[in-house]
Amino acid sequence: SQQGEEDPQALSIQEGENATMNCSYKTSINNLQWYRQNSGRGLVHLILIRSNEREKHSGRLRVTLDTSKKSSSLLITASRAADTASYFCATDGTANTNAGKSTFGDGTTLTVKP
Amino acid sequence: DGGITQSPKYLFRKEGQNVTLSCEQNLNHDAMYWYRQDPGQGLRLIYYSQIVNDFQKGDIAEGYSVSREKKESFPLTVTSAQKNPTAFYLCASSMGWGLNTEAFFGQGTRLTVV
Numbered sequence: 001s002q003q004g005e006e007d008p009q010a011l012s013i014q015e016g017e018n019a020t021m022n023c024s025y026k027t028s029i030n031n032l033q034w035y036r037q038n039s040g041r042g043l044v045h046l047i048l049i050r051s052n053e054r055e056k057h058s059g060r061l062r063v064t065l066d067t068s069k070k071s072s073s074l075l076i077t078a079s080r081a082a083d084t085a086s087y088f089c090a091t092d093g094t095a096n097t098n099a100g101k102s103t104f105g106d107g108t109t110l111t112v113k114p
Numbered sequence: 115d116g117g118i119t120q121s122p123k124y125l126f127r128k129e130g131q132n133v134t135l136s137c138e139q140n141l142n143h144d145a146m147y148w149y150r151q152d153p154g155q156g157l158r159l160i161y162y163s164q165i166v167n168d169f170q171k172g173d174i175a176e177g178y179s180v181s182r183e184k185k186e187s188f189p190l191t192v193t194s195a196q197k198n199p200t201a202f203y204l205c206a207s208s209m210g211w212g213l214n215t216e217a218f219f220g221q222g223t224r225l226t227v228v
Contacts (some may be wrong), residue, residue, distance in 0.1 A: 042204055105156050
């Protein structure tokens, strides 16, 4: 069964705007990760946030985690056309502590128009 | 260059044939994984291996087989028993199980049944 579910399914914005994607999950987690996938390519790891962390930053990326609501958000600030990609959240349940065995959602497809 | 390499990039299979997808990593990772991705969807786990000479079924193992004779290699065979094999296949590796670390992905193999 799917653990992480991203929202919205698709997002289209203008260059320079901020993009926010959300992820909800069902069961307790050890950590949550965000990945990016360019069309027809493999996934690239963006950021990992542990269950005892609330917020994490990496460059133009900001991830928040609310374990009480079982949700996470990924904010990309000052978006660029090169940010156009699909973004996935992946969760490691408390019964599973291995990153690659994470459960992935269906992703949010982000389009940034120049 | 350290990384994870999948080959071939594109593969065509006739009905009833077995085909093998290659995955090699030089990251000295213990754990390796195979995922299947269908259009517009997330990743589903086929098989994973936490250590050499050991592997476990994932969520959709039927019609697939793997081997892990060497640490750096984790080939996936799509057998004739897999009724709907057309998909994008992704291989990944991570440092080890029991650690909350990121997964590194190959660039994928797109398999088409003709």
